[in-house]
Amino acid sequence: MSILRILVVDDDPEVRSMLTQFLQRNGLIALPAANEADIRKHMTAGRIDLILLDVMLGDESGIDICAKLREDDDVPIIMVSALSTDQQRMAGYAVGADDYIAKPFNTSLLLARIKAVMSRTRRTASLAHRRRLSRFAFAGWLYDGRSDEVKSPEGYQVTLSRREISLLQALLANPHIPLTREEIAAALDVTGTDGDSSGRAIDVLVGRLRNKIEKDPKDPKLIKTQRGVGYVFAADVEVTPS
């Protein structure tokens, strides 16, 4: 079995250096990266077994990068953050992160986590297939994650706005799991608008998506309201390769 090649992604050079040295001292190959371009370069240049991906990468969002990586790669990803709030974890899981660890971390725990994730990866032989899955079928509808196209049960293509698609993605990634408005907001845009907004934007957005995909928006069957909690995608979701 070959030595694990870990990609360490952090915009802070000191953290990068410390982590790579630590991993190397523990028998792993550690490659530093500061941003998405670095990640792409390393992954093109050679095999990467696992990515330690910081959530805050200066101008870039680790969550966004994770989501993009997931579109075309199944490499295990451990998200790293100084703030491991539940919302962030949900967002990370929503975009396909394998695990989450908070800074400052116990380095021994980090090693244990890395081993656990790699162990799981090996144990799940078909994990690669799951990570490439990006076509979602639900209640006769079809959402293709690559093309961002949505087709109705009758075969019509339905035009959704950027926000509506993001909301649909968040819901499809968590079928039958109630999502709070904060969680939805976090999944929609972690680094963008101020998350402190106490407005009704999510409700309106949900209403707009309902108007487009529900047979009867006044009696929704797909996106149900869970009073006092938020919204839950109530349809079965089948995920297949696109």
Added chain:
Amino acid sequence: MSILRILVVDDDPEVRSMLTQFLQRNGLIALPAANEADIRKHMTAGRIDLILLDVMLGDESGIDICAKLREDDDVPIIMVSALSTDQQRMAGYAVGADDYIAKPFNTSLLLARIKAVMSRTRRTASLAHRRRLSRFAFAGWLYDGRSDEVKSPEGYQVTLSRREISLLQALLANPHIPLTREEIAAALDVTGTDGDSSGRAIDVLVGRLRNKIEKDPKDPKLIKTQRGVGYVFAADVEVTPS
């Protein structure tokens, strides 16, 4: 396409009860166990898809149990602890735990964690099928747990509120068993309101549900009052897949 069977292992019966009810309300089959012997019994008796294993089990150590389980089974294990020290996490990962979660839980995160672990192990096609077990027939009424729809003996759909449905679920899950107000409150809402409320909310809620499903709410036949105890669902309940 089977429903997830979760084994809840905790020596504290209150925690066990709370967790199993929460999981059941979310469409999972939850089986309680207090110690290793219980675990072995359940795993011998039938399929277990995932184990929520508390670290501290009275005289027994969850870590030790996890290690032993790993010797001959690859069932996914989420370790649970009130103290999520790094040492404990490391020990858990070292003996093969799949994930770790600290009490008290964010229940949405717990569900997300369960889903993530199950997705990784490819043990489930989708969480979408979890409600197939939950159609309840009683006295001509029909409650479909999948759609949360309630039909009267005359075939009319009756609209129940979220709380009314939760109450009905709790009653249907325990036919002919008197439930105290505290038990009903616990079944209704684990993470919400303070359970110490000495108000009359449960009584009012029961009254509201009676108004909707009793032929004569002043002379209830379905939800009977047991004075000094609480309420008992007096009708026979037949549970079938929906």
Added chain:
DNA sequence: ATCCAGATGTAACAACGTGTAACAGACCGG
């Protein structure tokens, strides 16, 4: 049998949660 303290039923009310129409501002293309 009567009495009564405690238990329970319930109407009324206030606060809260959610749906949604209307509007304004930003943005883009013709």
Added chain:
DNA sequence: CCGGTCTGTTACACGTTGTTACATCTGGAT
């Protein structure tokens, strides 16, 4: 410039929920 789309904010309507106050019932004590 104008028109169309997207998006969040605002205001209002309506359903839900718990609290409060009072009426009624009940079971045990006398």
